[in-house]
Amino acid sequence: MRKQSLHxxxxxxxxxxxxxxxxxxxxxxxxxxxxxxPDIEQGKFNVAAxxxxxxDDGGWSQAHYEGLVYVEENMADSHIAYIENVPEGAxxxxxxxxxxxxxxxxxxxxxxxxxxxxATVAEEFPDIAFVHISGYKSNMKNFGNLFGAMENxxxxxxxxxxxxxxxxxxxxxxxxxxxxxxxxxxxxNAIALGMKVTCPECTMDVRWINTWHDPVLEKEGAASLxxxxxxVVFTGADTPAVADVAQEKGKWGITYDWYGSCKVxxxxxxxxxxxxxxxxxxxxxxxxxxYTPGFDYPDADSGLLGLYGFMxxxxxxxxxxxxPAEDIQxxxxxxxxxxxxxxxxxxxxxxEIKDNKGNVIVPAGEKFSQADIDQFPPGAPGLECKYCMxxxxxxxxxxxxxxSQ
Numbered sequence: 532m533r534k535q536s537l538h539x540x541x542x543x544x545x546x547x548x549x550x551x552x553x554x555x556x557x558x559x560x561x562x563x564x565x566x567x568x569p570d571i572e573q574g575k576f577n578v579a580a581x582x583x584x585x586x587d588d589g590g591w592s593q594a595h596y597e598g599l600v601y602v603e604e605n606m607a608d609s610h611i612a613y614i615e616n617v618p619e620g621a622x623x624x625x626x627x628x629x630x631x632x633x634x635x636x637x638x639x640x641x642x643x644x645x646x647x648x649x650a651t652v653a654e655e656f657p658d659i660a661f662v663h664i665s666g667y668k669s670n671m672k673n674f675g676n677l678f679g680a681m682e683n684x685x686x687x688x689x690x691x692x693x694x695x696x697x698x699x700x701x702x703x704x705x706x707x708x709x710x711x712x713x714x715x716x717x718x719x720n721a722i723a724l725g726m727k728v729t730c731p732e733c734t735m736d737v738r739w740i741n742t743w744h745d746p747v748l749e750k751e752g753a754a755s756l757x758x759x760x761x762x763v764v765f766t767g768a769d770t771p772a773v774a775d776v777a778q779e780k781g782k783w784g785i786t787y788d789w790y791g792s793c794k795v796x797x798x799x800x801x802x803x804x805x806x807x808x809x810x811x812x813x814x815x816x817x818x819x820x821x822y823t824p825g826f827d828y829p830d831a832d833s834g835l836l837g838l839y840g841f842m843x844x845x846x847x848x849x850x851x852x853x854x855p856a857e858d859i860q861x862x863x864x865x866x867x868x869x870x871x872x873x874x875x876x877x878x879x880x881x882x883e884i885k886d887n888k889g890n891v892i893v894p895a896g897e898k899f900s901q902a903d904i905d906q907f908p909p910g911a912p913g914l915e916c917k918y919c920m921x922x923x924x925x926x927x928x929x930x931x932x933x934x935s936q
Contacts, residue, residue, distance in 0.1 A: 568629040569612035576818045578602055578810070579635045581626055582615040583642035583769075584744035590769035590788040591743065594804045595641045595664070597789075601807025602814055609814060619644025624651060631656040637817055639810070640664065642743065643712060650674055660817050660824055665714060667905040667914065675824025677809070679835040680876035682721035682904070683869050684802030685765075687838050687862050688785050689725025691799055691851055692763040694858040695783055697730040704735040705756030705764035707773060709743055711932030713906055713920040715767050721879055722765055723924040729858050736761060737929035744769040750776050757782055763799065774798035783850055793839045799850045801839040809835050828901065830876060831869035841866055876904060886922040893918055907934060 571577040578599065586596040592615065599611040612635075617626050623645045630638050631652055637660045640649045646666035653661040653674035661674045669676045689704075696702050704726055708715045719737060726733045736759060740752040749772035756764045757776060763783040766773040770792075777784035777797035786792035786801040793801040809829060816822025829835045840847045841863065851859065868874035880903070882893035893899065902916040910916035923929060 566614060566617070566626060566629075568626070568633060569614070571634045572610040575608045575610040576606065576637070576814060577610045577612070577635045578637045578639065578814055579611070579630045579633075580613040580639040580641060581617050581623060581630070581645065582613055583619065583645075584616060586613060586615045588744055588769050589771050589792050590786070591804075592641065592769060593791075594789045595639070595806055598804075598806025598810045599639075602810050605807070605811050606814055606818075620648065624648030627652040627661070628655070631659050634659075636660065637662065637814055643710075643714065662813060662824055662827075667911060669825050671823070671825050673824055675827060677813070677827045679804070679809075679828060679833070680830045680879075681802060681804070681836060682717055682876050682879050683831045683874070684836050684838045685718045685721040686725040686879045687841075687866055687869075688765070688800055688802050689722035690729045690858065690862050690865075691725075691854065692722070692765070692783070692785060693726035693728065693730030693733045694854045695799060695850060696726075696733055696762040698854060699762050701760070701762040702730055702733040703760045703762055704733060705753075705759070705761030706735055706737045706927075707749065707752040707756060707764060707766045707768065708737055708739050709767045710741055711739060711934075713904075716923070717904060717920050718767060719765075719927065720920075720922070720924040723926045724879065724884070727924075727926055729861070733926060735927050737923075737927065739932065740768065742768065746770050746772050749773065753777070753784065754780070771795075771798070790837060790839055793848065796849055799848055800841070803837045803839060805835055805837055809833065826901070828876075830872065831866075831874075832872035838862075838866060880904065885925045887925055887927045889925075890922075892922050 580595055580599050582592040584592040586592055603609050603611045617623050627649050640663045643665045646663050646668055649661050649663050650668055657673055662677050665678045666676050692704050706719045723735050738752045738756055740748050742748050749768050749770055753764050753773040753776040757780045764773050765785045766787050771786045774784035774786050774795050774797055778795045783799050784797055785799050790803045877898045880899035882897045883895040884893040886892050902910050902914050903918045906916045907921045908919040
C-alpha cells in the first residue's frame with residue numbers, strides 16, 4: 532500500500548518526465564502537470580499504468596512495467612503505455628483523469644497513495660476500468676482493488692534470515708520500512724513470525740525512511756541498521772540498495788519486488804511479484820465482459836508471488852545454500868504448501884500470536900480475516916477489522932508508529 536505525498540522536488544522533477552512505452556508510441560499531447568499523456572491505439576485493448584518510480588528501478592515499478600510487457604506479448608490486440616515517477620495525491624488524480632479522457636480501457640494505479648484520487652476519477656468515468664494495486668477500497672463496479680499475499684514470501688524470507696543470523700552468531704535482523712501504513716506493518720510482522728521459526732532468540736529493529744524510491748535514503752537507512760548491529764536487513768522500498776550496503780559491510784541483505792534485484796553475493800533472497808499473468812487475466816476478462824473490478828487478492832498458488840532462489844529453474848544463493856539443510860528443507864516444504872494452496876496468508880497470521888509487549892493479538896485457533904490484514908483499527912465502514920494491523924510481533928524491538936502521521 533502506498534500513501535504519502537512526495538516532496539516538492541519530486542513534483543518539480545515529474546514535470547520534465549516523458550512518457551515511455553513498450554514499442555513505438557503515437558504522438559502524445561501535453562497533459563496534467565506538464566506530463567506527456569499517451570494516446571490509445573484504436574481497435575486495441577488499451578492498458579495504461581501509473582508508476583510511483585522509474586520503470587527500471589530494479590524493484591517495484593520495474594516489476595509492474597514487466598507485467599505490462601507481458602500483457603502486450605500474450606494478449607492479442609492489446610496496447611500498453613505507462614507514466615513513471617508520478618507523485619501520490621492531487622498530482623496523480625490529474626494523471627488518472629487525463630488517461631481516462633484519452634480513452635484507455637484499463638488504468639492501473641500502482642501505489643497506495645493513488646487510492647483516493649483513483650476512486651474520485653473512477654466515478655467520473657463509469658465506462659473505464661480502474662484497478663488500484665494495494666489499498667482496500669472498491670466501488671465493485673469500475674474501481675477495484677488488487678494486491679496479493681506477499682506476506683507469505685516475507686514469512687519464508689524471515690525463516691531464511693533467522694537461520695542465517697543464528698548460524699552467523701548474531702541473532703539480530705533489521706527492517707527498513709517505508710511509510711507507517713498497514714502494508715508495512717503486515718510485511719514486517721510476517722518477517723518476524725518467520726524469523727522466530729528458525730531463530731527463537733532473534734530480534735528485529737525497524738527504521739522508517741518515508742519514501743518508496745530514494746536510492747540515497749535507502750542506502751543510509753540500511754547502513755543505519757547494519758551499524759546498529761543487524762546481521763540481515765530487509766527492505767520495503769523499491770531499489771536493491773540494501774544488498775549493496777550489505778556487500779560493503781560484509782553482512783546480508785534481502786531485496787524486494789523484482790526477481791532481478793538479488794544480484795550481489797550478499798543478497799540472500801528476494802520476495803518478488805510476477806504481475807504479468809494477473810494483469811493479462813484482468814485485461815482479458817474486462818475485454819470479454821467476464822471481470823468486474825472488486826477485491827482481488829491472489830495467494831501464492833496464483834503465480835503472482837515468488838521467492839528468489841526457490842522457484843522453478845532458479846538456484847539457491849550462496850548465502851542460503853550454506854544454511855542448515857533442515858532449515859532449507861522447511862522453507863521448501865512450506866513454499867510447496869503455499870504453491871498448492873494449502874498454506875495461505877491466513878495461515879501466516881494464525882494464532883496464537885503475541886505482540887512485542889506480550890499481549891495475545893490472535894488467540895490460539897483463530898485467524899486473521901482480510902479486513903484484519905489490510906487495515907488499521909477500526910477499519911473502513913462496512914469493512915471493520917477485529918484484530919487489525921496495528922501491532923508489532925514478538926521479537927520486534929521498535930515502537931509502533933503514530934497513526935497521526
